[in-house]
Amino acid sequence: MPDSGPIAADSPLAAQAEWLTRYRFGLRLSEQGTVVSVGDGIAWISGLPSARMDEIVQMDDGSSALVFHLARNRIGAILLRQTEQLTAGTAAFLTGKRLSIAVGDSLLGRVVDPLGTPLDDGGPLDPGVRRLLDVRSPPIIARDFVAQPMYTGCKIVDTLIPIGKGQRQLIIGDNGTGKSALAVDAVINQRGKNVYCVYVLIGQKRSTVVNTIETLRRSGALAYTTLVVAEATAMPGLKYLAPFAGCTVSDAWTWQGRDTLVVYDDLTTHARSYRELSLLLRRPPGREAYPGDIFYLHARLLERSTRLAAKHGGGSMTALPIIETEQGEIASYIPTNLISITDGQIYLDHDLFARGFLPAIDVTRSVSRIGGNAQHPNIKKEAGRMKLDYLQFLELEVFTRFGSRLEASMEARIRRGQVLREILKQDTLASLAIEFQMAWLVAYNEGLFDNVELGRVKQRMMLLQRQVEHARVSIEEGRDQWKKLVHAWLSEVATSEVS
Ligand SMILES: Nc1ncnc2c1ncn2[C@@H]1O[C@H](COP(=O)(O)OP(=O)(O)O)[C@@H](O)[C@H]1O
Numbered sequence: 001m002p003d004s005g006p007i008a009a010d011s012p013l014a015a016q017a018e019w020l021t022r023y024r025f026g027l028r029l030s031e032q033g034t035v036v037s038v039g040d041g042i043a044w045i046s047g048l049p050s051a052r053m054d055e056i057v058q059m060d061d062g063s064s065a066l067v068f069h070l071a072r073n074r075i076g077a078i079l080l081r082q083t084e085q086l087t088a089g090t091a092a093f094l095t096g097k098r099l100s101i102a103v104g105d106s107l108l109g110r111v112v113d114p115l116g117t118p119l120d121d122g123g124p125l126d127p128g129v130r131r132l133l134d135v136r137s138p139p140i141i142a143r144d145f146v147a148q149p150m151y152t153g154c155k156i157v158d159t160l161i162p163i164g165k166g167q168r169q170l171i172i173g174d175n176g177t178g179k180s181a182l183a184v185d186a187v188i189n190q191r192g193k194n195v196y197c198v199y200v201l202i203g204q205k206r207s208t209v210v211n212t213i214e215t216l217r218r219s220g221a222l223a224y225t226t227l228v229v230a231e232a233t234a235m236p237g238l239k240y241l242a243p244f245a246g247c248t249v250s251d252a253w254t255w256q257g258r259d260t261l262v263v264y265d266d267l268t269t270h271a272r273s274y275r276e277l278s279l280l281l282r283r284p285p286g287r288e289a290y291p292g293d294i295f296y297l298h299a300r301l302l303e304r305s306t307r308l309a310a311k312h313g314g315g316s317m318t319a320l321p322i323i324e325t326e327q328g329e330i331a332s333y334i335p336t337n338l339i340s341i342t343d344g345q346i347y348l349d350h351d352l353f354a355r356g357f358l359p360a361i362d363v364t365r366s367v368s369r370i371g372g373n374a375q376h377p378n379i380k381k382e383a384g385r386m387k388l389d390y391l392q393f394l395e396l397e398v399f400t401r402f403g404s405r406l407e408a409s410m411e412a413r414i415r416r417g418q419v420l421r422e423i424l425k426q427d428t429l430a431s432l433a434i435e436f437q438m439a440w441l442v443a444y445n446e447g448l449f450d451n452v453e454l455g456r457v458k459q460r461m462m463l464l465q466r467q468v469e470h471a472r473v474s475i476e477e478g479r480d481q482w483k484k485l486v487h488a489w490l491s492e493v494a495t496s497e498v499s
């Protein structure tokens with residue numbers, strides 16, 4: 001075959017030819033480390049003197065790890081992936097890379113691990129855009145005030161402990177008091193509201209993970225939700241990274257101008273994983289054996305939740321971190337940290353749960369420090385009146401425990417309070433529209449529930465709800481209009497009950 005001269009520009013070889021003309025011999029230095037020991041989700045590696053914190057280390061067997069601790073002659077790394085072959089003596093290399101995760105709309109409806117590997121059977125993810133797991137939180141000047149409501153669909157929360165878009169509201173309580181149920185309901189309530197959600201499950205049992213996914217799927221919430229999962233059996237490194245991964249997924253949408261909601265279920269387990277890793281890597285333990293920077297870690301995570309200024313797209317990231325207490329002890333280290341980092345807390349009480357007051361929210365110990373600014377003024381006014389009634393009732397009720405005789409007006413107040421308590425009860429998976437919240441608030445404040453038997457409150461509320469749904473009335477309506485409507489609705493309900 002004759003020599004064909006210079007390669008034509010459209011030939012497949014053109015690129016290689018181009019590369020060859022520019023090729024220069026050079027010296028490339030690379031360090032080869034060796035795994036010294038491995039176990040409990042961490043590895044000690046020697047021979048990598050230029051390793052940097054948070055850099056990814058690749059092992060010869062396919063395992064990978066994250067540099068977490070720099071010592072004089074060796075580094076401590078937390079394992080991200082571990083093969084069976086990883087042992088002392090395995091070669092290790094620096095990659096110069098930091099952790100990132102795929103972000104974007106292809107993650108909607110998907111279940112991924114904190115490294116972005118799909119855990120469902122939905123096929124590979126679109127690698128499109130990646131985002132670093134650990135990025136700085138938005139600067140103050142890029143932020144705006146929390147001014148729009150983020151409805152959870154829960155009667156008590158939306159009226160008494162309102163949350164705004166961009167707020168960080170802690171859900172705190174003992175095991176089995178309904179913390180996750182409340183968070184899941186809040187996610188489900190975002191259906192049709194153009195809010196993207198990220199639900200991070202940290203160290204939960206497989207059965208809980210499956211149930212959560214199923215609940216979201218059945219409620220049609222998966223369409224706008226991503227789950228980031230590091231199960232109980234996952235490596236501690238993955239549990240430690242999970243909230244940052246979830247935050248990053250949420251963060252990417254926020255910077256696109258979207259409203260997002262992220263749930264961290266739960267940060268108690270997260271703190272424990274971090275403690276475990278830190279102790280294994282011989283970092284000095286602090287209070288309750290947690291490393292000293294656990295506060296910084298959680299503060300940095302939650303500082304990334306905010307509402308962005310219009311100039312930056314006006315997106316928002318609302319965060320619902322969950323903390324599990326032991327026997328109601330909110331004064332221990334991690335709970336006090338989180339209470340001071342967040343903009344308020346929803347306290348779920350074990351006794352209330354046991355007495356069947358569900359959701360078991362203790363109104364007296366729950367606050368929302370900034371959500372009130374975001375609450376609709378109509379709701380705010382009605383809820384303020386209702387709250388006063390409720391708090392007075394709770395105080396009065398204590399007296400009645402001693403069997404003391406009360407005067408008639410007190411008697412009436414207590415009855416009104418008991419009715420209110422019935423009204424405030426709510427099942428799971430029963431999110432309520434804000435218009436209905438307005439309707440029952442007005443009805444209650446107008447005294448329209450005063451003579452309803454306690455056993456009939458629930459039914460009455462359901463009938464009222466149906467009326468509101470049919471009427472399609474807006475929350476913007478003035479109080480007089482609302483008053484007229486609820487009067488009409490409830491008299492209709494009362495007659496239908498009689499017949
Ligand atoms: N408002 C509610 N009405 C009825 N059952 C509830 C309610 N809230 C929670 N539960 C039930 O209580 C149990 C514990 O709730 P869960 O959210 O798992 O608690 P936690 O996350 O605090 O451990 C679940 O079986 C849940 O269905």
Ligand SMILES: [Mg+2]
Pocket residue numbers: 179180181265
């Ligand atoms: Mg839970």
